[in-house]
Amino acid sequence: MSAPAAPNSPIPSGLNVLLSFPEVLMIGEFVFxxxxxxxxxxxxxxxxxxxxxxxFVSVFCFIITTLLFILYMVGVQNSxxxxxxxxxxxxxxAAAFYLSVAVMEATHTKFYFVSGYIYKINIAASLFAFVATLLYAIHAIFSILRWKTSS
Incomplete structure (x- = not known):
């Protein structure tokens, strides 16, 4: 069951986490x-x-995003x-970390491609890292807007 939201907590709790923006982006952040x-x-x-x-970046962000999602579902942010x-x-x-991952992976994929090797796994990792960067950046922007309107 969802915990009642305190007036000072604009972050939703319970199942509303799945229905609110930008928290719904966490599902894409998990996947990518x-x-x-x-x-x-x-x-x-x-x-x-x-x-x-x-x-490190992929595991760290996956674990922290999972913990935040669970904590938001429980309603800890209301305290x-x-x-x-x-x-x-x-x-x-997380957006800055994933941007560094995406750029590094793309740079090394370019090196492999120039060397005559085509690494499809590296290309996919680079593409998904850019998508994860975009999701984290959008989430950060909307979190900033929510923070500014709530204070």
């Missing part, structure tokens, strides 16, 4: 973030540190008004 995670894990990247960063600020900060950071 999970796809990036799977594709990066199965791709060939010549620099181990680069693959480590790509894996404090700082959740809107945290939501904004997280989605800005």
């Amino acid at each position: 973030g999970g796809l990036v995670w799977i594709l990066v894990a199965s791709s060939k990247i010549p620099i181990p540190d680069l693959q480590g960063w790509l894996m 404090s008004s700082s959740w809107t600020v945290m939501d904004v900060i997280y989605h800005i950071v």
Whole structure:
């Protein structure tokens, strides 16, 4: 059951999370973030540190998005008004992280393509990382608007 929303919490709770914008974008963030995670894990990247960063970003964002989604469903954000600020900060950071992943993956995919190899997994990972970046950026923009109108 959904918890009653406090007047200082513009973030919905309960099943309203599935029906409100931008929280509904979290479903796309799950899907495309999970796809990036799977594709990066199965791709060939010549620099181990680069693959480590790509894996860190995809796993970190997937886990934090999952935790936020569950916490919003439970209604924890109704206990404090700082959740809107945290939501904004997280989605800005996630969008920046995924942008770095998308650019790095696209750069290495270009390197492979020029070298004569065509890595379809890397191309798909790059495309899905750009989609995840777009979703996180849209979520961040609408979270900022919600934060500004609520304060």
